[in-house]
Each structure stands twice: as structure tokens, then as C-alpha cells.
Amino acid sequence: MPQTEGTEVQPEKRVRLTAAKREAQLLDIAEETFSKFGYEGTTIDKIAKASGVSRAMVYQHHGTKDEIFLACVRRARTLFEQALIEKIGVPSTDWDAKIEAGGRVYFELIAENPQRWRLLFATSAGVGGHLADELVQLRAHTVKMTAGALRGYFPDAEGETLIALASVLSGAAEQLGRWWITDPQVSESRVLSYYVAAARGALFEMLGLPHGMK
Structure with a gap:
């Protein structure tokens, strides 16, 4: 939508997920990753990359790869x-x-x-x-x-x-x-x-x- 004179464009607000929703989202993506690569071919890095979060975030919610699985x-x-x-x-x-x-x-x-x-x-x-x-x-x-x-x-x-x-x-x-x-x-x-x-x-x-x- 074009900006009109005198109107300030407000930056888009980033929606922050609750811990429960973030955990559920990570599980969804982890399951997809395990399904695609198998247990042996899945890594924390792959889950983090697919989720758009850091490795630390994945560990924070679910710990090791075994615990995520x-x-x-x-x-x-x-x-x-x-x-x-x-x-x-x-x-x-x-x-x-x-x-x-x-x-x-x-x-x-x-x-x-x-x-x-x-x-x-x-x-x-x-x-x-x-x-x-x-x-x-x-x-x-x-x-x-x-x-x-x-x-x-x-x-x-x-x-x-x-x-x-x-x-x-x-x-x-x-x-x-x-x-x-x-x-x-x-x-x-x-x-x-x-x-x-x-x-x-x-x-x-x-x-x-x-x-x-x-």
C-alpha cells in the first residue's frame, strides 16, 4: 500500500511465540526432518536450520537428538x-x-x-x-x-x-x-x-x- 503524505510507515511487528507454541513448532519441523533424512541422517543443525532458530534454541526446548526423536x-x-x-x-x-x-x-x-x-x-x-x-x-x-x-x-x-x-x-x-x-x-x-x-x-x-x- 503506497505511503501518503504525513503518514508514517509502522514497522511490521514480529509475532513472538509462546514457549509451548515454539516447542510444538519445533516438533513439527523435527518430525518432518526425521521423516526426510531418517534418524541416522538427522542432526540438530538440520532441525535448527529448517526451524529458523539457533542450535541453542533447539537444545533449550528438547535437548539431545534422542530426546527430540x-x-x-x-x-x-x-x-x-x-x-x-x-x-x-x-x-x-x-x-x-x-x-x-x-x-x-x-x-x-x-x-x-x-x-x-x-x-x-x-x-x-x-x-x-x-x-x-x-x-x-x-x-x-x-x-x-x-x-x-x-x-x-x-x-x-x-x-x-x-x-x-x-x-x-x-x-x-x-x-x-x-x-x-x-x-x-x-x-x-x-x-x-x-x-x-x-x-x-x-x-x-x-x-x-x-x-x-x-
Whole structure:
């Protein structure tokens, strides 16, 4: 807009982000960087450059590269777990519908962003030590959360059985996801049907339910 006589041009004010918003922004950019370069190829310098901030700023909010990576994984898994609970958290006797709804959350994540799934939910060959242990704990938390949701359906089942069942359901989803990533020509509905068949068999066998139940 042209300046008129007698009117001073005011300098554009720079919007200062709150600490929470800055942290969220850094996580968004860090996740994009990890997805692009992989865990091994990502550095603090790359994250800082992509974010337009100093290395010191990145360290201030998230510390080491491992801690930034874990923060990305925690956020992604939290969002996934919330979506999963919304689908399976309300007790019902329509097992097939609940199994399909839970599986759909997982496979839609892969369909929408396979790179994010590969990075945040699959095991990286270059990850070890403390980071690997933390990733195992995050997976274990998802399993425990699933077992807790199953408790609402089967209040009389043993805790060990529910953990075992939740582990089977989680493992089946991850393995089918890895296969689907390598063979994307298979339709999402087809992959989901395989998951439902595997999960249904595990549920009915491990809990001793009559196979004629719906």
C-alpha cells in the first residue's frame, strides 16, 4: 500500500511465540526432518536450520537428538492411542465391529502417512542403547492401554491374558503394516480384513469365547 503524505510507515511487528507454541513448532519441523533424512541422517543443525532458530534454541526446548526423536514418537503415539480409545473404549458385544474399528485407526495412519509410520512406529536399525529401551517402553504403554480397554469388555479375564491378547493384536497390526508398506498395491480394505481375521481368532481362542458369538 503506497505511503501518503504525513503518514508514517509502522514497522511490521514480529509475532513472538509462546514457549509451548515454539516447542510444538519445533516438533513439527523435527518430525518432518526425521521423516526426510531418517534418524541416522538427522542432526540438530538440520532441525535448527529448517526451524529458523539457533542450535541453542533447539537444545533449550528438547535437548539431545534422542530426546527430540522421543518427543516426536511420544506425541505421535499419544494421538494414535487417543484415536484408538475413541473407537474401542466403549464396551460392546459386537466384537467384529470393534476389531475392525481399532484396526482401521492403525491402517489409516499408514495410508495417510507411510513415512511417518515407518519412522515413528517401526524399529530403526540404527537405534540402540537408551533410545531403543525408551521406544520399547512406549510400545509397551500402547499394549497396556489396549489391555485396559479390553478390561471393559472382559472384566473377569486375567490381567496376564489381557496383556498377552493386547500384545498379539498390536504385533499383528505392526507386521501387517510392514508387509503393506512393501506391497502397497494391496488395498487397505484387504489388509484390514486380514487383521480382523487374525485378531478375531486370537480374541476368541485366548478368552475361550464361543466362535458363534457376535
